[in-house]
Amino acid sequence: MEINDLRSAIAMLKQVDHQLIETDIEVDPNAELAGVYRHVGAGGTVMRPTTIDGPAMLFHNIKGHTDASVLIGLLASRKRVAALLGCQKEELGKLLCKAALNPIEPVVSNKKAACQEVVHRATDPDFDLFQLIPAPTNTPVDAGPYITMGMCYATHPDTGCSDVTIHRLCIQSKDELSIFLQPGSRHIGVMAERATQLNQPLPISISIGVDPAIEVGSCFEPPTTPLGYNELSIAGAIRREPVVLTPCISINEHAIANAEYVIEGEIQPKIKVVEDQNTHTGYAMPEFPGYNGVASHECWLIKVKAVTHRKNPIMQTVIGPSEEHVNLAGIPTEASIYNMIEKALPGKVTNVYAHPSGGGKYMAILQCRKTVHTDEGKQRQAALLAFSAFPELKHVILVDEDVDIFDTRDVLWAMNTRFQADRDCIMIPGVRCHPLDPSSDPLYSASILDKGISCKTIFDCTVPFALKEKFIRAKFMDVDKEKWKDFV
Template identity: 70%
Template sequence: MAEKIKDLRSALDMLGNMPGQLIETDVEVDPRAELSGVYRYVGAGGTVMRPTKEGPAMIFNHVKGHPGARVAIGVLASRKRVAALLDTKPQELGKLLWKSVDHPVPPVLAEGPALCQEVVHLAEDPGFDLAELVPAPTNTPDDAGPYITLGMCYASHPDTKESDVTIHRLCIQGKDELSIFFTPGARHIGAMAERAEELGQRLPISISIGVDPAIEIGSCFEPPTTPMGYDELAVAGALRGEPVELCPCVTVDEKAIANAEYVIEGEVVPNVRVREDQNSNTGYAMPEFPGYTGPASGECRLIKVTAVTHRKHPIMQTCIGPSEEHVSMAGIPTEASIYGMVEKAMPGRLKNVYCTSAGGGKYMAVLQFEKKAASDEGRQRQAALLAFSAFSELKHIFLVDEDVDCFDMNDVLWAMNTRFQGDRDIITIPGVRCHPLDPSNSPSYSSSILDQGIACKTIFDCTVPFSQKERFVRARFLDVDAQRWTGADFYG
């Protein structure tokens, strides 16, 4: 590894040394919709409405209303950047994460003072105001309020004391109040909060913002790959080859990530629900990964904030929900999970997996499958069924042969145009649970849909029948090293 990545700052230093991967600006920006509006053009990509593109990460050095604070956005909004930060190749990311899950390195307590606690603000202090302390952006004029989009939420189960880290939607609601949205049944911290509520207890929680990219990627694993009791910080430890360092919180009985830029400490209050847009009344929450602004929830949990700690001259880190950054964080762990599951079931057949930008990293996957014998015919569809059974949010799967680049959607669509017939190669599975944020997964869209979030999952089998592989050989070009003639590396 050329540079040792140990926190957000070292990651930004590395990107600053990579041509075209980081922009800094001293022009003042308003965090209320303007900051995200700028980055929409610079580098958001993903499912953001066009015009947008995949571009560099960006640091805003002057944020209106927040003297001394900076905001970084788009750090992971490029597969190339993620690969560089994790010291691998873009096409190897899923496999790297899969190996890291199987060889976890658990977190440890840091020795000495924690960087994230260089400055401490207690909620009981006069003038304490979360919105002034944390420069959380409002992504669009329709948002419910300022959102913390990259907060690493860390909590422990009231019974087992096993800990977990996840990213949740967090909206600033008051001087010492945050709302947190738990997707029903989808995240472990949600289950912890439910159990604490059953016991009539508050759930201590820390929210670490601005951390090592390995932590952000690792925190996005889901069951069955990382079941209850598996602390995803151990994935980050494996990716880095050394454990993530934690520190005790100042005001609650929980730990936080020791080198985070900001930490918000607090407790999830039992038997209290808040309306996400109670301050704005827009009816909306924030832009979500499918590319639409999601509806405000009336069933958010309330976090009573007890303290904010941060490093000197802190850097707030944020992302745009539908951007390529979400594709990286949600899609790469899903690729790892699918690859590992299919590899165990049919070793050596699945060559790679790509969870595409068009699906926000969740809705669509391309599986590159090699049929090595006549008996492998049909197993490619079995691989797709395995992926569907484990990851309910997947809606569409494209199956391609080993000679098709699964990371190049033009190549995938070429396979669809030359190796696919709609009347024989589409497999539909109606009436299956998918994702509630897909607006087409609604009874109002189709009478075949029984409930919000029910979908028709579809396999597009663009693989050549094994018996006909000799008819579908791509034009064979001479394999040469073009760098000899051009001086440029074209091979990634």
């Protein structure tokens, strides 16, 4: 069935067994909701026990909020993401790569938008984000309620180019949000920095509860999507039709027309806020590596002007270290790496997998093809290209075509039988990586000069071309699958 918004995605899941569960039991969005879903399907780098590849979950009875539901785990299964995007789970990276190379730009419609069925303005006497937005906390020590699946959309003050990204958003007061913008790393951060130089606010819309193609497509990073590239065009390519935007009601910006919620506001120039100013716990929320993120003292401030939403809206949320975040970050990572390598070494890497243990960012497994003796060494060139394609990558594992990169046991089999550390482990110390890796800190090792610097490592678990005949896996008889259809 056609999917063009969150509700059509949910409707599709309802037709598939074990992909969505619903409950009317009252749940507290303050830590309880995430605590429940941890056992249902969080996976990822969440501390065990947790369930991997569990169903999405829709809560219809949210404590303190009437007429609203909360959805979690929509993208917490690679198989489910593939179904929602219309491909095989092994081909997701290639699908995203093709979409990024063939973008379809969004369009603006002035028709009445579904996301504006109900309107709340900040000038209303009872306007209160805490009451309007059923945003959960992941843990009891979070800095506050977080909007974790908000599609942040803004426009560069000079170029007029727009883009969408996902950022950490914490409700700080009845009409204020904090937004964490890692300096220079994402397009909206660059836009906010330029607006500050001009001493003007940056209008921003935050669309929550949208087509999953938009959510996955919004997680690309340079160099695949350089400044000026609108990542909504990737979702357009996936769906083969443009994403529809609508003018906001209180700011000079656009929002995703069929979103469940839209928050309209402005990033304030030269104002920074402490993320945990209301809780003083020292923590923000759990991040993708599996640890509690440290509260930032340099978050930007969004002054909210309005909130619009559908009737009976569905809030969408994600657990920071869950498999859902792995897929959001990891599938665009796969696409970026595959794109870079295919351009430089066509046909030498057949697939890429951003492994969940790295949160979709730290570790990639490359399936390599060697057909002639001059291919020897190109697998290591591919690894270097992977680091260039995705700077936050820390570890690359190289395997041959006969290894299933999506099966960790098979990958570790290759490491145990086709790897000798003294010749097949290549270390590149002193390279900028990702600041959320707690081991990338001078306190961890004197070899690390600054926080966020790591030793990037290649694990070459491929067979030397000259020895391929000595490493042929045991081959079994191909059986008649129709005859044994009840068993194989």
